[in-house]
Structures are given as structure tokens and as C-alpha cells.
Amino acid sequence: MQERDSYDIQAVQEKWLPVWDEIAPFRSGRPDDKRPKKYVLDMFPYPSGDLHMGHAEAYALGDVIARYWVQKGFNVMHPIGWDAFGLPAENAAIKRGVDPAAWTYENIAVQKASMRRYACSFDWDRTFNTCDPEYYKWNQWIFLKLYEKGLAYRKDSAVNWCPSCQTVLANEQVVAGLCERCDTQVTKKKLNQWYFKITDYADRLLDDMEQLEGKWPEKVLTMQRNWIGRSTGANVQFAIEGRSEPVTIYTTRPDTLFGATFFVVAADSALAEELATRSTPEVASKFAHYLESVKSASDIDRLATDRPKTGLFLERYAINPVNGEKLPIWASDYVLADYGTGAIMAVPAHDQRDLDFALAMKLPVRVVVETGEEDPTLTGVATSGDGNLINSGALNGLTKEKAIAAIIKQLESDGLGKAARNYRLRDWLISRQRYWGTPIPIVHCAKCGEVPVPESELPVKLPPAGSLDLSPKGKSPLGAASNWINVPCPRCGASAQRDADTMDTFVDSSWYFLRYASPNESARAFNDEDVKTWLPVDQYVGGVTHAILHLLYSRFFTKALHDMGLLDFTEPFTRLLNQGMVVMAGSAMSKSRGNLVRLSDELGNHGVDAIRLTMVFAGPPEDDVDWADVSPSGSVKFLSRAWRLAGDVTSPPGVDFSKGDSALRRATHKALHDGAFAVESFRFNVAVARMMELVNATRKAIDSGCGPADPAVREATEAVAIMLSLVAPFTAEEMWERLGHTPSVALAGWPTVDPTLVKAESVTAVVQINGKIKTRIDIDPEITDAQFEELALADPSVREALTGKNIIKVIARAPKLVNIVIQG
């Protein structure tokens, strides 16, 4: 037999694609499917071009998981779609004059074809794109539901503004205080915008993370906790001289109230403006000046860590409610207008920022907690430790914790304050002055105000881009579509205007995982029965770049929809796996760096299977893959080695494995057992190593062991094909066929592991004396500690070593080792 010792990679790829199209091994089961369900989800891609190395890694990993559960007998839903709205489509339109829709759908077609060639195990019957009107109709519907519940609202607020581009910028588009596009200094501009009230859910978003503990990467949970940033403390009312209303401040350290020596209001707050205006004319004029300088301070300055404190004394006073002291009121930009109440009591002895300010402005410092540290006035370092309270009236002698409880109780009974919480989390600004997004389904009427578009009129479709000028002008291009924007008010019929803004594309991705359950449902956003069947997502796979926003928004949507009675669960993603990035020689790939590795080149050079294998084998999935450190040609070599086994097997399909060579059978069952365990623990690189071991063992058995006709060789080779189908589907399919089976190997099923074969027949155990290895003995793995100890002590070399020595202690850990501790 003169077989070629390798196979034609490209030909094999072409051969199987149409077969798989026909079999559709990954079409999710029908409702009467008896297999248990599993929902495996990859984060859907943005169609900005063809797939790249990052996609190749992510989808290879997601595929291992999806294909594994199929082999394990689960009814797996593994869908894909496109996050198709967004700026790149519009930028392409502006730059090259193409239609954003046409550009987007073309890219989707390219990516879809590439995914098929990459052998992604997606259920192709469930795809959709967020820019399809059939999808964004339900964005609008959800918006209206949130609006009904008071969770969508409009307000004026200061947003990032580029004076040169004349547009609002997302935070991500502001790089070091400059517009990422033109390097102009970004300023703030007050605009009326739509928000989702995610802050209503702050506590639940935080507390429900307990359910995710151990199932999501700890890193992501930490980032979300930081982002939500809950703090506990108290709100305290301070009377203001010459003002009828008191001002409430928020503090996390109400125990230090007696240490307050001044009072600060955010320079850009309405309160500062009011206090200054009603002060002396000099102060009012100085304040106007100061405010101007604050506003023009760039984010670069603001972000500087040791930026000197600035501020202005307003010549007004607040009264400390606990001791009646007059505290001078200052305006400063180190207090934020949109956190807490925009006003604070300053306790310089125990807060570094307040101390910095006090030292700069020569304000007094009063220590009220004895922490044993040095005097803050001398060291310039505020003390934050625990200790007994001093200079604090009734609180004297109490610890920090007890003092906080006591003062809150006191304030509450005096009606001057109460316990309070605050969050770093802000409401979610969803308005975008852009064309390629979901239109906000609101009509503005001079008489009726904001009027929701009736559900029966959804979707509010985007007008064709054709005649619109999409270049950023600071207001939505949709405003110029006069046929579109001018509509009768749904309530009174008078002429009115549609809201010209579109939604943040994060809205689209906040519920797409629900839509996959019933992608063609036309009467509802999602079908309850199907959602009950499939959701929540059992396994979510995606990059850590979405650790905060996308995942937080999706969790928020899920909870809000749950509260509307539309879902019966509160967390959308049961388990989460973050894959790393693909980098080149230590740095992120980019065209400008000249280190870009093209996926199409790699696929052409090594084939799909080898690239997938390389991605999976490179290391733990959450680590970055450095393309300079991996060897796709090594992967090709291994795959050929595996493939060659299939050609060497001479026993017929269906042969009774039980009579096969027992050593190889043990190796096979151990590989199946350990490989499955590794996959379930996301240690895919280890699973591949197990496959390599089995291939090596089988090779050896064929060449210099039991020979190619032994049934164990067939069993081992079939196991290799099945395990390999998770990673290298073309090679696995080819092997399966050579072994005399019909496609698809993807549906072959994970062989049942025989527990008696997983255990070794005998193991080599170690006998130590005082922790040093004395000898090795072969034992039965089932041996008890006592038997093991007896055997060890009976060993001649051990006996010799123990002659005349005192045995203090014997530690037996069957079937691993015995350690004999002796005197001396």
C-alpha cells in the first residue's frame, strides 16, 4: 500500500463543506428533542471587514465548547449574528460615498462565508443582524417599555464635545482629553439627551454578582464592582448662613463630623453659582472667572495625579450641625457636581484631598481620630486608620465603627441626617447624533411634549441614506430628512417632529441573546416558550474588553425585563469565559506597527484545522496568544500524524474492543476521561496535550506494540478522531471516513469511559525517609494506607536504612507515597 503520508489540506476542506451543509450537524434540536439543552454563545462580531486573527481565536474556543457538548449528547444551541449598527459603516459612507446599509450587508456576507470555511459550529438557521428592521423594531419596543416604567428619560447634561468636528463624542473617543480624530481639545457641552435609568438597579447589579461567583472570571466581577462603586455613609444637613434651605452633603465618614474645618461645593454646580452670586460683588466676579478657568481646564490637567488644588472662598458659611461651628464655604473643582450632592464637609485630618486643599489654602486641621500615626499637618499625609475618637463631644472614646453608628443614630433622631449610599455608576446615556443606529421612537409635539410612537407603528425605519449628509455636524443627520422627521403627533394630530437621534449600539447587544431563541418571531421581541427552553445562556465566550459595559447593560436589561414579567431569570449569562488577544511578538497587531498577521494568509499556508489547533493549544484560553511563540506548522505535523493512524488501522468497524491490548485501552480511556475533564475546566491546551499523548501511544502500539490489527488500535484511533473533532473538524472527519464510518464525526458521541480502564493496573509509589526519596515500589492503586505502609516498611532497602533508628512517625498517602520520619 503506497499511501501518501499526508493529505491535501485544501482539497479536504473543499470536500467536507458541502457535506456539512447537507447534514447540518449543529442545527439546534426541535422542541420535541429529548436531549438536555445547552446554550453556548460567542459574542457576535461587528462587520467591519473580514474575520481576523482575534475572531479565529474566539470562535475556535467557543467551538470546542459547543462541539464538546454535542458529543456529550446535549441539544446545543450555538448561534451567531451581527452587531451591525455603528460608526465604521458611517465613516465608510462619509469617506467613500457608499451606502452604510450596503457596506454592512456586504461585510456580513463576507464574514459569514469565512465562518463557514472556518468550520464554525453555528446554527445557521438562527442568524440575524441588529440593523434589520425586524430586529431594531424590538429595540424600539423595549425602549417604549422602559419609558413606560420611567426607566427611559431625558435630561440636560454636559457631554463631551469636539468644537472642530462639531460632534458629541463618546468617552472612548476622547483620548487623553483630545478628540481621537482631530486632536482638538474636547470641551463639555450641555445637551438634552436620553438616558436609561440603570442606577435604579445598582444594588441588584452588585448583589446578584454573588450568583456569578466562581462562574465568571473574578477579574470581571471586580471590574463591575468597581464600576458600580457603591459606598455607604450618611447624608448630613448643614444650615447655610443667609440661606433659608440647608444643604445636604454625603460623607462616608460621619464619625469625623467634629473634624470638619471647612465646606466645599463643586465649582460647576448650581449651588456654587447661587452662593457666589448672592455673596459680595467681588466674590461673584471672581467666581465667574474661576468657573471659566475650571471649564477650560482640559482633561489632561484633570487627570494629572498630583494636580495642585484650586478654589475660591465664597465668603459664606455653613453651620456644623453637631457643634454649631461656622465653616467657611469654598468652591473648588476637586468636588464633583454629579456625585453625591456636589457639596462636602472637609475633614482635612482624615482625608487626603481635603488635607491637600487645607494646606494649599492655609485652612485649619483638626485631628478627631487617634490612629497612632503622625500629625497630618506636619507630614502632609491624612490618616485613615481606626482608633479612638477625640475632640468629638459624645463620640469621644468610641472606635470608628461605633462612632459611625452612634452619630447616624443621633443625626436621625435630630432630623439632621440619615444613613445613605452612593454609587459611582451613572445613568446610561443612549442618544447618539448619528445615522446608522436605531431611531428613538418618540415624537416631539409642541402641545403634547414627548409622545411615544404607538406600538402598532413600529418599527420606525431609518430613511434611506442616499440624499443625507452623514458627516458629523453636532446634530443627527436624520434631522435633515424632512420627509421622515415631520410627522403628525400620534396624540393630537398636529404637526410634530420625530426624535432625530439614534440609540447607542450597546442597546442592540443588550438583549440579542434572547432573540436567538426565536429569531423569526414577528409578533414579539422573543417567544416566551423558546426563551424558557434555552435561556439563560449556559456558556458565554468573549473578550475581556466587554467586561464592563456590554455585560453590565445586558444584566440590567435582563433584570428590567424580568421585572416587567417578561423573563423568569435575573442573570443572562450563567458562565463566562474571557479569551485573550492574539498578539505578535509581544504587542497588539496593527497595520501601522507592521506586525499584522493576516488570517487568510495563515489559513492558506497551514489550513483551517492547524490554525484552530494552534489557537487552542497555545496556552490557557484567557492568556494572549503570541503568534511569534506558536507553531502552526507543528500543528500541521500533529494533524498528519493523527490522520495517518486512521490509514494504519486494519480491523473492521464495529470490532469488539474488549479483547484489545489492555495497555492501549487504558491509555485511550484515560485520554477520554482526562480530555473531557480538561475541556470542562476550560483547559483546552491540556485537552490537546492528552490527544497528542494518545496519538503517540497509538503510533507506538502500531509500530512496535500490539500491531495495527489489534482492536485497541481502532478504539484508540476512533477516540482520537472524536476528540479531535472539537478542534480540527476537517481532519477528524477525514479520519472517521477512513475508519469506515459515515459522517459526521461531530455527531459520533463521546465514547463511554470505562472506569476500570481509567485506573492504572499498578502505580509506582515513592518511599521517603525524612522527606528524601529512598526507593520506589510498584503497588496496586487500590491499596490502603495501612497495607501501603506495611509494604514500604518491608522493603529491604528501607529496612536497612532503618536499622538502629527510631521511627517517630510514618505518613502513608496511598497510592502516592510513604514518608518515614526517623530520629537524627
Next chain:
RNA sequence: GCCCCGGUAGCCCAAUGGCAGAGGCAGAGGACUUAAAAUCCUCCAAGUGUGGGUUCGACCCCCACCCGGGGCACCA
């Protein structure tokens, strides 16, 4: 500055507190070949970032520090 995750052969990475090595890359030697490629076989190498501690026993647990990566950073 604070928090998290890493540091194991030349390289990428494995090791429920129990023989430091599973797998791969690179390297060396050999078999096959007229030769090379491919293939097959064999070999090579670190005592686990540093210093302490706990333990019969530590890559693993604890403390301090060094290095690398990531997150947060006027949120009162």
C-alpha cells in the same frame, strides 16, 4: 498610590500540599534515502523571581520584597 493576575528547561506551557515534566516548539544524534524533504526512534536541558515562615513534605499555603501584565484612580 490602591486592587487583581502572573513569574517553572533556550521558548510556549503542565503538575487535588506528595517522584518538578504531561504536551509542544527549538536543539543534538540516529534509522530510512544516491541525496534531501517527509517520516520514525533516541537524547538534551530548569530545582520553580528573591528572602523568610508553616508542614513529615511547598511550584502550590502565609508574610515581605523584585519583575511583568491588567484594572481603578480627586466618587468625599
